[in-house]
Amino acid sequence: MSPIRLLILAILFYIAYRLLTGGRRTVEPDDRVEGKSYKEMPSDDVLVEDPVCKKLVPKMQAVKHQRAGQSFYFCSEECCRKFISQEGDGE
Numbered sequence: 001m002s003p004i005r006l007l008i009l010a011i012l013f014y015i016a017y018r019l020l021t022g023g024r025r026t027v028e029p030d031d032r033v034e035g036k037s038y039k040e041m042p043s044d045d046v047l048v049e050d051p052v053c054k055k056l057v058p059k060m061q062a063v064k065h066q067r068a069g070q071s072f073y074f075c076s077e078e079c080c081r082k083f084i085s086q087e088g089d090g091e
Contacts, residue, residue, distance in 0.1 A: 051072055
């Protein structure tokens with residue numbers, strides 16, 4: 001048998017094996033990212049509420065504004081500007 005035929009047969013056997021096993025996953029149901037399960041990963045990216053439009057925004061993606069040592073998170077620059085202008089009006 002020629003080496004090309006052996007290679008083709010090996011590929012066909014591999015494809016048949018994958019079809020028969022259904023491509024079963026070997027990872028646990030909790031899935032793993034970079035060797036860590038989601039349960040082990042830090043959850044720094046929590047949802048925060050925009051005080052202007054009341055949208056929930058991931059903290060890492062939000063626009064941040066600090067006032068008197070308190071942090072406020074916004075969905076956009078526009079909401080942040082509205083909040084700052086409301087600060088000046090006495091709110």
